[in-house]
Amino acid sequence: MLCGGPPSLQLPSCPYNQASQHRRRVILFCIVGILIFFMCSLTACYLMKTRIKPNSGADQEIKFHHEMHERISYAEIDAATESFSPANLIGSGSFGNVYIGTLNLDESLYTVAIKVLNLGKRGANRSFLRECEALRKIRHRKLVKVITVCSSLDRNGDEFKALVLEFVCNGNLDEWLHPKAATNSMTFRRLSLMERLCIALDVAEALEYLHHQIEPSIVHCHIKPCNILLDDDIVAHITDFGLAKIMHTEECEHGGGGTESSSLVIKGTIGYVAPEYGSGSEPSTEGDVYSYGVLLLEIFTGRRPTDNFMDGVTGLVGYVRMSYPYKLLEILDASATYSGDTQHIIDIFLYPMFKLALACCEDCPRHRMKIDDVVKELNIIKRACAAHKAVHEFRATA
Structure with a gap:
């Protein structure tokens, strides 16, 4: 049966054209949908990265803690240094003071060096994370070993960070x-x-x-x-x-x-x-x-x-x-x-x-x-x- 052609022939329209138009609409909608999904995915990935990035330092610190001894508390540091007594002060580093103290670690008493960061100094927090990251990677007998860390609040509710290091007894x-x-x-x-x-x-x-x-x-x-x-x-x-x-x-x-x-x-x-x-x-x-x-x-x-x-x-x-x-x-x-x-x-x-x-x-x-x-x-x-x-x-x- 003939269909389509010029209007003068008065032939019925072909069903093929209607189906073809419908197919084109479906393809167009699919392409637009895929593009919208792709753009949304890119936006979501970007937002996730920007949210995670500021916490990367904290993630390093957590990873460092897991690889060392169990993290100790501010109260233990305070007791070990006799409330940060000047008599226990043995030196000063680039971002804080170093105290000698005795800590109970793994059910044994150890004499340790405790490096307390001065967080009021610009860059001190970055210094703590940098030192954690550096010390986490190293294993050498001629580099001072880190034992554990303390990242807590002091008795005034202020942020407190300290590194507990092996004590090398013969001075610098x-x-x-x-x-x-x-x-x-x-x-x-x-x-x-x-x-x-x-x-x-x-x-x-x-x-x-x-x-x-x-x-x-x-x-x-x-x-x-x-x-x-x-x-x-x-x-x-x-x-x-x-x-x-x-x-x-x-x-x-x-x-x-x-x-x-x-x-x-x-x-x-x-x-x-x-x-x-x-x-x-x-x-x-x-x-x-x-x-x-x-x-x-x-x-x-x-x-x-x-x-x-x-x-x-x-x-x-x-x-x-x-x-x-x-x-x-x-x-x-x-x-x-x-x-x-x-x-x-x-x-x-x-x-x-x-x-x-x-x-x-x-x-x-x-x-x-x-x-x-x-x-x-x-x-x-x-x-x-x-x-x-x-x-x-x-x-x-x-």
Whole structure:
């Protein structure tokens, strides 16, 4: 049967056109519906991400708690520090005070160091989360271990945060290198050169672990003598991760001290901080190496980087550069005495040690040694000294 055609033929309309129009409407409605659903899904995902993001720090803290001992209360911290007695105060970190205390953990009494954050200081809360995140990742015998944390309210209802750390009993390296007149000299005796070499190697091995043996790597940002704790065996342990920077893969690949930061806040302590940080460069492993180089110079000269130097020299690095390589005995820490052939001691110990330290303190980040190469060089010096027994002739004075 014929259908459709021009009106003059007076043929009935075809049912096919009506069905085709209906099908097109259905397809159009489906496409519009899918687009609306897709847009709603994108909007929902965006809103969920923006809501979750501010709590990421809290999530890190919770994850950290689960991996450590059960979180302790403010009351336990208060009792352990005898209500934060000045007699229990053993130091101050970048964002708070450190107290010694005794806590009952796993049904045993432990002497611990309790770092109480000053939350009134800008950035302190970020420091707490950063330190939690850094310490959660690390497992190394020459890095101070965290035992647990406290995140609670104090007796006034104010926010309270503290880290409970292992107590390293023999003071910090600054106290050993620069004993004060009022300090008991029997407690902080003068360190021999071999002890100084071993301390330098301990710190380098800990930094090697942070920079090259965990993923993502961690930049400490605060290497200096008062953040190096010594135990009974004069083994060094790095502490204070309040400024630490967790480096993601892309940051590590491009981290040469050349990436500019939007902030000009210097990460670290004047005298130890890498020069590129002053112009706003991001924290980098090269920055840690510079701080380590200054630490080496301080260990073997006994001079602080902020001391006043003669002849217009500014800073410890410049002081050593002027003396290297012909006046090394003159800049050696006077507390280390020696006997035997002077030139032999200079050749196998002082010359390679100061050369290594200055190589860490190059102004250009790319020209500095990598910390794993530093470890290798220190081990070479240590083996050479052990073979000739020369450094053992450097005795600590009574």
